[in-house]
Amino acid sequence: MASQEDVFKKLVSHCKEYGFVFPSSEIYDGLAAVYDYGQNGVELKNNIKKYWWDSMVLLHENVVGIDAAIFMHPTTWKASGHVDAFNDPLIDNKDSKKRYRADVLIEDLIAKYDEKIDKECEKAAKKFGDSFDREMFCATNGRVKEYVEKRDAIHSRFVNAMEANDLAELKQIIVDNEIVCPISGTKNWTDVRQFNLMFSTEMGSTADGAMKVYLRPETAQGIFVNFLNVQKTGRLKVPFGICQIGKAFRNEIVARQFIFRMREFEQMEMQFFVRPGEELKWFEHWKQFRLRWHKALGLGDEKYRFHDHEKLAHYANAATDIEFQMPFGFKEVEGIHSRTDFDLSSHEKYSGKNIKYFDPEINQSYTPYVIETSIGVDRMFLSIMSAAYCEEQLEGGDSRVVLKLPPVLAPIKACVMPLVKKDGLPEKAREILNSLKFDFKCSYDEKDSIGKRYRRQDAIGTPFCITVDHQTIEDNCVTIRYRDTMLQERVEIDKLHSIIADAVNMKNLFKKIVNQ
Ligand code: GAP
Numbered sequence: 210m211a212s213q214e215d216v217f218k219k220l221v222s223h224c225k226e227y228g229f230v231f232p233s234s235e236i237y238d239g240l241a242a243v244y245d246y247g248q249n250g251v252e253l254k255n256n257i258k259k260y261w262w263d264s265m266v267l268l269h270e271n272v273v274g275i276d277a278a279i280f281m282h283p284t285t286w287k288a289s290g291h292v293d294a295f296n297d298p299l300i301d302n303k304d305s306k307k308r309y310r311a312d313v314l315i316e317d318l319i320a321k322y323d324e325k326i327d328k329e330c331e332k333a334a335k336k337f338g339d340s341f342d343r344e345m346f347c348a349t350n351g352r353v354k355e356y357v358e359k360r361d362a363i364h365s366r367f368v369n370a371m372e373a374n375d376l377a378e379l380k381q382i383i384v385d386n387e388i389v390c391p392i393s394g395t396k397n398w399t400d401v402r403q404f405n406l407m408f409s410t411e412m413g414s415t416a417d418g419a420m421k422v423y424l425r426p427e428t429a430q431g432i433f434v435n436f437l438n439v440q441k442t443g444r445l446k447v448p449f450g451i452c453q454i455g456k457a458f459r460n461e462i463v464a465r466q467f468i469f470r471m472r473e474f475e476q477m478e479m480q481f482f483v484r485p486g487e488e489l490k491w492f493e494h495w496k497q498f499r500l501r502w503h504k505a506l507g508l509g510d511e512k513y514r515f516h517d518h519e520k521l522a523h524y525a526n527a528a529t530d531i532e533f534q535m536p537f538g539f540k541e542v543e544g545i546h547s548r549t550d551f552d553l554s555s556h557e558k559y560s561g562k563n564i565k566y567f568d569p570e571i572n573q574s575y576t577p578y579v580i581e582t583s584i585g586v587d588r589m590f591l592s593i594m595s596a597a598y599c600e601e602q603l604e605g606g607d608s609r610v611v612l613k614l615p616p617v618l619a620p621i622k623a624c625v626m627p628l629v630k631k632d633g634l635p636e637k638a639r640e641i642l643n644s645l646k647f648d649f650k651c652s653y654d655e656k657d658s659i660g661k662r663y664r665r666q667d668a669i670g671t672p673f674c675i676t677v678d679h680q681t682i683e684d685n686c687v688t689i690r691y692r693d694t695m696l697q698e699r700v701e702i703d704k705l706h707s708i709i710a711d712a713v714n715m716k717n718l719f720k721k722i723v724n725q
Contacts, residue, residue, distance in 0.1 A: 264719060505718040516532050
């Protein structure tokens with residue numbers, strides 16, 4: 210069986226080969242951690258965004274959307290804390306001249322100990338069968354006990370150093386544990402320094418000089434600074450939400466795992482404004498709603514889990530991640546945070562403007578508390594692609610690569626194919642295509658054998674192939690072939706629309722989310 214690492218490599222090349230994701234400016238050898246979406250990728254991405262947007266603004270009469278600019282007044286980022294605290298601790302290896310995140314080097318070391326412990330436990334579990342007690346084994350087996358003690362000691366030093374923002378201690382952990390540079394293999398490290406993740410540029414050009422502006426590192430602040438604009442013009446009453454989809458930029462140092470960690474990416478965020486004191490109730494509400502949104506796609510309930518944060522940011526009073534089982538382990542796809550009144554209060558302070566809300570029901574003015582849901586479009590894209598990618602052995606020794614995408618998200622819903630390029634079949638096929646194209650993204654393919662055409666559609670996840678043959682001219686029936694089962698059946702042309710509509714209608718997913 211192929212390792213998860215191999216599967217991931219294959220997925221990355223599949224994304225390129227079939228027009229989903231290309232390295233950015235590839236003819237110039239690409240740009241690290243920046244990617245372009247191709248003809249199929251953009252359809253899938255747009256469908257993800259529509260699924261999210263409609264689940265927010267159609268399903269909730271108290272949630273509205275905005276589209277704020279990427280550039281914002283620089284004081285925004287002072288108020289949000291990003292200028293002072295949006296940092297990663299970096300360390301350079303003097304021999305390879307490579308730069309690393311010090312925290313990631315240490316986390317990788319801890320992960321290595323975890324792997325060793327897991328391996329020993331797996332071996333022992335096989336040996337002892339049902340009577341195996343992991344806790345007891347870790348506490349008593351000499352070698353494992355030593356691993357656990359070392360791991361825990363590093364972990365607790367690491368947590369303390371991060372909490373105290375102690376850069377010298379981070380370096381000392383690296384030195385004490387003899388962590389080497391993966392490129393040079395040496396321990397010749399610089400000191401650890403803080404590095405701000407925001408990209409900056411200059412706006413305008415005046416006699417006094419240009420103004421330094423930032424590319425936004427999150428879309429959320431565009432919502433906070435527009436809180437009163439939207440509330441007043443929309444006559445909205447707390448509780449209500451504002452959502453937005455847009456690009457965000459971070460100068461990530463450890464940029465790896467394809468589109469998992471990018472320097473330019475897209476976020477889908479919602480800030481939900483509530484009365485102070487009611488935030489934890491709403492936090493739980495949105496946590497469950499967002500998990501239902503993910504699960505409704507049918508990628509497998511077991512692939513999701515919550516990861517509640519133990520260490521909270523100073524402004525948060527609850528936070529969790531929704532993690533998805535990627536080929537490289539469970540990873541964060543979405544964050545849900547109870548952000549208190551930190552952002553609105555801070556903008557009030559820095560702008561000198563009153564950003565309070567008057568609540569007519571209790572006759573009081575206050576700064577609302579906020580629940581944030583924040584999901585990366587690209588990470589969602591990656592999670593869907595990794596769950597959908599499938600290599601299948603078929604009867605007769607044949608094999609196929611199929612993307613079992615949820616039909617509602619598939620880039621192309623149906624491909625219409627004339628069996629041969631003559632006898633009026635192409636014309637009939639185009640007639641069918643023309644009748645479907647107002648409602649569904651469809652394609653037409655008349656090249657190569659039908660088998661090859663099916664494979665091409667399987668590889669991009671098209672749920673339906675519709676074949677027009679000589680019989681069609683006589684009985685107005687076509688063969689419809691289902692992607693996942695490969696079953697084929699004869700159906701009347703008039704029924705095609707409703708068969709496709711039933712499978713790709715987002716309403717079916719929305720009903721699942723709302724009715725659970
Ligand atoms: N406003 C809150 C916020 O930005 P975050 O946890 O930093 O929180 C939210 O980011 C989501 O954005 C993440 O769960 C992830 O899906 C996505 N994201 C963050 N950094 C990313 C990156 N470098 N590349 C791709 N997606 C990223």
